[in-house]
Amino acid sequence: MNTETVYPILSGKRALVVGVANEHSIAWGCALAFRKLGAEVVLTYLNEKALPHVAPLAAEIDAQLLPLDVTQAGQLEALFAALAEHGKLDILVHSIAYAPKADLQGGLLDCSLDGFLQAMDVSCHSFVRMAKLAAPLMTDGGSMLAMSYHGADKVVPNYNVMGPVKAALEASCRYLAYELGPSGIRVHAISPGPLQTRAASGLKDFDLLLSDAVARAPLGQLVDILDVGNTCAYLASPYAHRLTGSTVYVDGGLNIIA
Template identity: 45%
Template sequence: MIDLAGKTAVVFGLANKRSIAWGIAQKLHAAGASLAICYQNERMKAEAEDLINDLPGASGFQCDVSSDQEIETLFGQLKEKYAKIDILVHAVAYAPAEDLKGAFINTSREGFKIAHDVSVYSLIAVSRAAAPLMTDGGSIMTLSYFAAEKVVPNYNVMAMAKASLECCVRYLANDLGPKNIRVNAISAGPIKTLAARGIGALGDMLKAAADRAPLKRNVDQLEVGGAALFLASDLASAVTGETLYVDCGYNVMGF
């Protein structure tokens, strides 16, 4: 059994009980980690706080990762409360809904900028802020998707962002490796999260994944949480710069 007692984990991206961030938070909490769980804004606070209250000892923090000022404020609060952190989970992605439907060629310039700022640059920004607090080394992880490699209709500009995100993971792994900070991505299969509902034909994606994956089903949040728990632990002490697929094997299939 993995024991994270004495470790502090910061989890970004909690929206509701369907969030992958929530599945990860539950697994880290069950392993004994102290949790700082971050939600985006005041509108999401009530639902997020209800979930956080189900994890005794966890604390909630508000932070919009598209704001450098809010990131700076958050990590000041984290330093004051925890002194150091060991694990950071970046479960954040966003693109305008109109850029997640129809033909990719119609992607707007603004939609492209927003998708990359919120979904990719934010990983750089929070990693930069977290690194000085990871005084005993640490594990940073983010969430990707198979569309970073292969065409998934309607995923559109978010696929560009996920490809950039995976590249970002490798560069951050190189930068932070000398500090014994590992950086990895989890490429989860499609899950019906709040963010995913904005993608056109999500139902078709879920059906195709379940039909074609070797395990003949879709993945759930807690299974992604299990992979995150592994990456957070010493069992993954030599794993960095990688993309770990948690998709019931879908990515290995040709057709």
């Protein structure tokens, strides 16, 4: 018999989760955790090709579904205009990243300028742009969460251009935490351990990274999308109301191992 008791600590809260591509996405784990704890959830989908994969998930949790491609002029503004029509926002999750395959799979020395700029725009600066648009809707304060990775802090072979880009994202989270703190808005970078997601599949020798994580992590297990989602739900809850500006690892302790 399942005796788990769930307290709806996010009841009355509204969460925007950006980055669900399918049921394996980290963003989907966040959406599930928020909904389970009582929050209203809004999901985005990248384009018409992605819609058939995301729409059934949105229906599963009774989430509003809106289009968003941050590389397309005006889409981000249109998204937040649509959100504003239905009231305030309490939680923002940014879980998108991109680099052209040639730049991602080559070393940093070989990364093109265009590839570097695309990676920085989609994976980092889009979060800053979202934060600027989201802040006025967080009239009662709120939480903003962006997905990073340990390669932002230490060199992870084959992570390549995404290392500097995620380092910029983590620094952006700290500066946004400073600037938005007076408005009661808390900002965190979340650093999950290796996960088998569609985005991660673009990394060279990713299977080796997964097996290494299991072997070296103190808990001896890989994390899953619900581990990440539950951590984000905690950080968005009243229980974490005085925490901000951190990079929070959800990796079974892997980051502490030299």
